[in-house]
Amino acid sequence: MKSIFPLCLAGGSVLIWGSLLSVQAQVITPLFPETSRTPIPLPPGQDIPTLPIVPDPRPVPTTSPRPRPLPTGTFEEISRYFRDLNRAKNLARQAAEIANGGLQRYRAEASMHGAAIDAPFEEFADAWIFTFRGGEPGFTQPSIETQVRVDRRTFQTTILYNGPIRSLR
8 A cells, every 4th residue: 555645735735645635724723732831720729839939148249241342444454353352261261270270270260161252351452461260160259360472473471370269450
C-alpha cells in the first residue's frame, strides 16, 4: 500500500498523485483553546513560600561611569577600534591572571569579562591602560588591584602595578 503525500502549491491548491484539487478554506484549530483569564484563588490559609529580602549591611557606594566619547570614522575604522579594544582588554585580563597564579587562584572583576567599552581603562595615543580589581575565585570583596598597559600597535602588555587595592573608585 502506498502512502499519499500531498504537495502544497501556491494559490491554495494541493497536488495528490497528479490530480489538482482546489482547497476552499482552511480552518486552524488551536491546540490549547483560550480559557478565561480569571486568576485561580488559593485555598484559605495557604501561603506561597518566599525568601525574605534582607538589605546588605555594607552598601556599595554608587559611582556613575564616566561617559566615554565614541570613536568616529568609517564603519571599518570603528569596527577595528572596538576589535582592538576588546583584544587589549582580554590581554590585560590574561596578564593579570598569569601574574596572580592562574584561574585556579585568581579571577578578574566582571567588567573585564564583558563589553570592552565598559571595562575600566584610560586611552592614550599609543596605549590603553586598564586598572581593575580581582581576587580568589568566588570573591565578594576584591583584594588585588592590577594596572596593565597594552600597546596599541604591538599589543604588548606591561604590568604597571599588581598588589593590594590602592584606592576607592
